[in-house]
Amino acid sequence: MRSDGDVRRGAPLTLLVDGQAVAAFEGETIATAMLARDLLAFRLDRGGRPRGLFCNMGVCGECLVTVAHGSASPRRLRACLTPAADGMIVTTRPDERR
Amino acid sequence: MxxxxxxxxxxxxxxxxxxxxxxxxxxxxxxxxxxxxxxxxxGANAGSLHFQLERRFLENGEALADQAASILGLNLLAIEEWRGLADELGPDIRVHMRGGLMVAETADEVAILERKVAREVQGGLASRMIDGDAARALAPGLSETVVAASHLEAEGHADPxxxxxxxxxxxxxxxxxxxxxxxxxxxxxxxxxxxxxxxxxxxxxxxxxxxxxxxxxxxxxxxxxxxxxxxxLYPVALLMSATERTAPLLDPLIQHVGQRLSMKQAQAGNVLIGGGWPSRMRLDAAGRFDLDRPAEMLASSLRGNLAVAARVFPRVAELNLIRSWTGITAITAxxxxxxxxxxxxxxxxxxxxxxxxxxxxxxxxxxxxxxxxxxxxxxxxxxxxxxxxxxxxxxxxxx
Known part of the structure; x- marks a missing residue:
């Protein structure tokens, strides 16, 4: 959940996480938006088990998600370092198109 | 004793x-x-099982290419050797022999490839020329710039x-x-x-x-x-890279007759990219090549290697690179x-x-x-x- 204190937030935006609309604010990372919605599984390991965000500073690679935005090809990005953007499509499941 | x-x-x-x-x-x-x-x-090589004549034999004149064709008899033995190794040593060595393509993008390259295949067939190797569409059928996602390829079913990769x-x-x-x-x-x-x-x-x-x-x-x-x-024997330092794991994307081994490129998807899902791009060997205190320290990676080689890979197989550009490394092998005179x-x-x-x-x-x-x-x-x-x-x-x- 987000702080209710005296926080100045950016403009509201919406991204899609596994098909689900998630509201966030400019300046927040994808990870922040997901955690605020209790979406804790960022990817699946080789055995198909969910993995959660660990370091939240770009080192561990546990929060790799597939991100499509605009016309660029989808990429695997670290959710903890990637700013959320309006209209971003985030997938935590393996990309079945490959 | x-x-x-x-x-x-x-x-x-x-x-x-x-x-x-x-x-x-x-x-x-x-x-x-x-x-x-x-x-x-x-342990540092990228694990290609390449039985077609190597590009390095083709880029230094016909005389060397003729001489190198004498290696074909060994390549034929090696194909049989590899077919037996998975049974002998077990599945951990990850032998994958489902075909290899050496691709060409220009008319000149096609001509080199045709001469190469003629030499190989004469030497008893079952390689064959196929057109770009046939190559793309074997490796969906291969670039439209590929106009022809030589194909050998026995090629592939294993885990070094x-x-x-x-x-x-x-x-x-x-x-x-x-x-x-x-x-x-x-x-x-x-x-x-x-x-x-x-x-x-x-x-x-x-x-x-x-x-x-x-x-x-x-x-x-x-x-x-x-x-x-x-x-x-002369030490040479090469460059290899690996992408993150991804779902099955590339079945055959890909090489290029006119460019330095080898590319394959390991069984774990990583795409391995190499092909003979140079690295720079360090010198020891005596000013000789230092074989005990890793060679220095050259940015120009990394850029060049990845650019060829992405041009020949564009979808590799959607993957994150997780590791690049150098390794020192040796070539002879x-x-x-x-x-x-x-x-x-x-x-x-x-x-x-x-x-x-x-x-x-x-x-x-x-x-x-x-x-x-x-x-x-x-x-x-x-x-x-x-x-x-x-x-x-x-x-x-x-x-």
Whole structure:
């Protein structure tokens, strides 16, 4: 959940996480938006088990998600370092198109 | 005598595989390894099983290409060797032989490819020319810029991290002793063969055996010096890269006839990219190439290699690169490997000089026969005797 204190937030935006609309604010990372919605599984390991965000500073690679935005090809990005953007499509499941 | 028939110098792929084959034939073998098994090019290469003529044989004129075509007989043996290895050593070595494409993007490249395939077919290899669409059917996602390819069904890849260790385990099961952190620092001929002085973690030690196999990869020329021999092996540092794992994307091995590129998807899902882009070797305190430190990666090589990969197979550009590394192998003065007995030093054998992931297990099998004095003519084209003139003032001191 987000702080209710005296926080100045950016403009509201919406991204899609596994098909689900998630509201966030400019300046927040994808990870922040997901955690605020209790979406804790960022990817699946080789055995198909969910993995959660660990370091939240770009080192561990546990929060790799597939991100499509605009016309660029989808990429695997670290959710903890990637700013959320309006209209971003985030997938935590393996990309079945490959 | 230490009761050892053969001392193998180097626990890379060829050393471990040769030790395994020698022990299978009943020989008593010990392996001396300066660092740890698989520490050099055996473990650092990208695991291609390439049986078509290599690009490096084609880019230096027709004479070299003709000479290199003589390697085809070994490639045919190697195909059979690899088909048997998965059964022999188990699934961990991840042998994947589902085809390989060498692609062409220009008319000139197609012409080179056609001459190459003609040579290969003459040599008995089942390669064939296919057009761009047929290539794309075998490797969906291959660029529209590919106008033709030569295809060989037997090509593919295996896991260099696992293969040497599998041979080392098979050798150990047959009684081979592998001694790590044992660097050979001197060699003297003695009546019963050669006495090697070895620096071990517990101090220097002398070991004697009637026969010695130098299988020390890029270090082999320096080992040769200990025997008062010139081995015309030149270290070269290459670049390899791996992407993150992804779902099945690329089935065959991809090479390029006009560009430096090898690309394949390992069984774990990572796409491995290489193809012979140079790195820069460091120098030691004496100003010589330092073989003990990793070579320095060149940004221009990394950019160039990835650019070719992304042009030939655009979807690879959607993947994150997770690792790039350098490795040092060795090539010879005529590009063909150096495998066999050294005439000026009876009882000393060498196996080095590149192509030794694809051909290493075959070199090991044939060289073991040669070392045990069984008739074996198939290694003749790689014989060190072809450089015998370099050693006409060198060789054995008094025993």
């Amino acid at each position: 230490d009761g050892v028939d053969v001392l193998v110098i180097g626990a890379g792929l060829v050393g471990c595989a040769a030790a395994c084959r020698l022990a299978q034939a009943g020989a008593r073998v010990e392996i001396l390894e300066a660092a740890r098994p698989n520490a050099g090019a055996s 991290k696992a293969l040497t260790l599998a041979f080392a385990a098979a050798a150990a099961a047959r009684g081979v002793r592998l001694r790590q952190r044992c660097r050979v620092v001197a060699a003297r001929p003695v009546r019963s063969g050669y006495r090697l002085t070895v620096e071990t973690p517990d101090g220097p030690e002398d070991l004697t055996a009637p026969k010695i196999l130098i299988a020390a990869g890029a270090w082999s020329a320096r080992i040769g010096e200990l025997f008062n021999l010139h081995l015309p 005529d590009q063909l490997p150096l495998v066999g007995a050294i005439p000026q030093a009876p009882g000393v054998y060498v196996a080095a000089g590149g192509s030794a992931f694809t051909l290493g297990p075959t070199f090991a099998r044939l060289l073991a026969r040669r070392i045990l004095d069984e008739p074996e003519e198939r290694l003749e084209i790689f014989s060190p005797a072809r450089f015998g003139h370099l050693n006409s003032f060198m060789g054995a001191a008094d025993a």
